Amino acid sequence: MLYTGKTHTTGGRDGASRSSDGRLDIKPSSPGAPGNGTNPEQMFAAGWSACFMGAMGVAAARMKTSLHADASSAAEVDLCSAGGEYFLKVRQPPRAGVQL
Structure with missing residues (x-):
């Protein structure tokens, strides 16, 4: 194994996702939904x-x-x-x- 990326998400598309190293920290959105987020x-x-x-x-x-x-x-x-x-x-x- 060369690398394992680890994330933790709470609340699904209405929650937040964060990587174990803290480099990714986002609030996901639903496809086609208004507002910010990916x-x-x-x-x-x-x-x-x-x-x-x-x-x-x-x-x-x-x-x-x-x-x-x-x-x-x-x-x-x-x-x-x-x-x-x-x-x-x-x-x-x-x-x-x-x-x-």
């Missing part, structure tokens, strides 16, 4: 795409190349419901650049 699906998408870019950087380094300075990654996370159960769907539109 929702868990946005945070999941940001983490997913950031992790993917990190993996692409490692892969590029192993290939003795590097990612282009403006390389980016996008992720879309859907909150879904079917049959009384909730689940997430993630899409990652492909886009990357490498310098050869």
Whole structure:
């Protein structure tokens, strides 16, 4: 194991979330709700795409190349419901650049 991120949330989307090291301290919101705050699906998408870019950087380094300075990654996370159960769907539109 390389790293474990730890958070604690109280009150769900109407509460607060904080990381064990205190670097993250937010009040989540519901998707489409008015007001400030981000929702868990946005945070999941940001983490997913950031992790993917990190993996692409490692892969590029192993290939003795590097990612282009403006390389980016996008992720879309859907909150879904079917049959009384909730689940997430993630899409990652492909886009990357490498310098050869």
